[in-house]
Amino acid sequence: MKIIKRNGAEVEFDIEKIIGAIEAANNEVVESDRLTEEQIKVIAHTVEYICSKRTRALGVEEIQDLVENELMKFGAHNLARTYITYRYKRQLARQSNTTDECILSLIECNNEEVKQENSNKNPTVNSVQRDYMAGEVSKDITKRILLAPDVVRAHEEGVIHFHDADYYAQHMHNCDLVNLEDMLQNGTVISDTMIEKPHSFSTACNIATQIIAQVASSQYGGQSISLTHLAPFVQISREKITLEVKAEMEDIGVTLTDEKISSIVEKRVRDEIRKGIQTIQYQVVTLMTTNGQAPFITVFMYLGEAKNEREKQDLAIMIEETLRQRIEGVKNEKGVYITPAFPKLIYVLEEQNIHEDSPYYYLTRLAGECTAKRMVPDYISEKIMKNLKVDKNGDGHCYTCMGCRSFLTPYVDENGKAKYYGRFNQGVVTVNLVDIALSSYKNEEEFWKIFDERMKLCHRALQARHERLTGTMSDAAPILWQHGALARLQKGETIDKLLHGGYSTISLGYAGLWETVYYMTGKKLTEEEGKEYGLKIMRKLNEYTAKWKQEENIDYSLYGTPLESTTYKFAKSLQKRFGIIKGVTDRNYITNSYHIHVTEEIDAFDKLKLESEFQQLSPGGAISYVEVPNMQHNLDAVMSVIKFIYDNIMYAELNTKSDFCQVCGYDGEIQIVEDDGKLVWECPNCQNRDQDKLNVARRTCGYIGTQFWNQGRTQEIKERVLHL
Secondary structure, eight states, X not given: OEEXXXXXXXXXXXXXXXXXXXXXXXXXXXXXXXXXXXXXXXXXXXXXXXXHHSSSOEEHHHHHHXXXXXXXXXXXXXXXXXXXXXXXXXXHHHTTOSSHHHHHHHHTTOBHHHHTSOTTOOTTSHHHHXXXXXXXXHHHHIIIIISOHHHHXXXXXXXXXXXXXXXXXXXXXXXXXXXXXXXXXXXXXETTEEEOOOSSHHHHHHHHHHHHHHHHTTOSSOEEEEGGGTTHHHHHXXXXXXHHHHHHHHHTTOOOOHHHHHHHHHHHHHHHHHHHHHHHHHHHHHOXXXXXXXXXXXXXXXXXXXXXXXXXXXXXXXXXHHHXXXXXXXXXXXXXEEOOSOSEEEEEEOHHHHSTTSTTHHHXXXXXXXXXXXXOOEEEEHHHHHHXXXXXXXXXXXXXXXXXXXXXXXXBOTTSOBOOTTEEEEEEEEEEHHHHHHHXXXXXXXXXXXXXXXXXXXXXXXXXXXXXXXXXXXXXXXHHHTSSSSXXXXXXXXXXXXXXXXXXXXXXXXXXXXXXXXXHHSOOTTSHHHHHHHHHHHHHHHHHHHHHHHHHSOEEEEEEOOOSSHHHHHHHHHHHHHOOOTTTTSSSOOOBTTOOOTTOOOOHHHHHHHHHHHHTTOTTBOOEEEEOOOOTTOHHHHHHHHHHHHHHOSEEEEEOOEEEETTTOOOXXXXXXXXXXXXXXXXXXXXXXXXXXXXXXXXXXXXEEOSOOOHHHHHHHHTOOOOO
């Protein structure tokens, strides 16, 4: 049985340490208040038994809480007080330096909490460790100096989650929708070097990857680009290649028809597109940014963005090449093609590609094949999105999210034109809805009273995020603020005007709607009464964001948080405060945002239809998914789901599996098994458990993770049921 030390290291449970701690306190009280040696052993073994029944490794603080509880049950009140005093003194001693032990443990790769914090970071790599070290210092400064004590306390108790505290000390923001069109068409500057408008498609792709790397190193969230912004450079290459072919023919004295010249040109154009797309896909996978991971980049594929028919046809070729290369995958260290985590791909479903007689249906069919094998692309329904994202002029819009799910709200600039590229998100604070419910003890009036208090707390935490960015100079990140990725401000100018009026968003996240509804009503979200209560909560959350926006001219927006490691943190805090409650706190994770619980038996179409009602109430970001088996030999079923998405929900994905064992070559599903109370990954063919020799790709929460997960998320993955 394992436990987690305060520095995050995982060690074996040692009952002698519990006995020793109780004995030390026992010796401090008068003899009449002391326990016998046998009684101390009974308490220690009781604590050991309780720990063994938990399906996760408990932290030292949790174990000490159990010791206190057992001392009180024995009636040893004075001894319990002495034990508590001892704990308090030790806590004061530790507070003199809150970072050293944690940093040292992560350098030696002993910190289990940090090792499993991000499923796309390898914690053994120096650059990742450097980022984590800086993050620990930033979190320490944030907690001790920069944030209000009650916000810090709420964060540490799991009442709220103040996201990305490891970057908060710097004036950095969350997600971006990169204005690649402006940067390519009008030029940009990278590392003090002028980059002019490219003269070919291949050069444009090369510059795009440099921009991606620079942007990723200047913020901490996801970023998105559109393939459409690269499409005009295909025609530039076509014209350039045409001149080259004609010159070559003239040099060798050959006269060709225009048709033959066009045929040669198109072959060369196709070859350049292939190489350009390969540059983007491979560069993104192999780039390492300053935060120690590949850029968290999303590539948007939307035919409807093309400005003319020629550009649309070229964009279609680019989309086809992107999908074909992703189907192939990338080679791992064994030379076997596997599924890469990035770039994430989003494909827009529209009238010109959704029906079998649509001119670009072949692309949708190819997208379905890619999803079945490589888990991407994800799908946006143009029809549904245009109904939901309506600007003040009454026009509906279709555009990509930033990263995995963070959506901007409709915005019209001073010229009356809709604008999305070049905008960003200021940051996120997430409320633990389950804690509100459990704190109310099913009293409806108390629930809404606590709900209001928590909203005020979240609001102040979000204001802190906003205020941290206020006054930021454009010089802090020139690629973002001066050279076109987000704006073209002057040197020395602040970004303040971009923080107001709806240009950027700031997000109120939420988690655990399923458990909240179940606890308060005894009904599931899949039942009518439960659904209505869930929708009521969602509407209430939107009322708060609308009120704050109206009062402050800051675009607060409700966001379906993609909890990765925090799903485990919230679950542990709930178990500590409220114990084990069936259907609510009896797992080591809570449900992301509005999602149907992963264990709920429901078919893909019913799930998507139901979740669409909640998705439209989460305008700052949301994504729905269905869990499916290997669908490579059942493409018609995949296409049925894709067509259903088009008609019923704005944004959704299909979760498949894509694994490989480097020891035996097994390419089926790697299993999760239990070993001494801990969940571990194991090859079912050769029983290999060495994570360095296993390639596992799973949806984490909107994006693909490949570096494994904490125990809470691993349990959630293990318990997922199939929807198809």
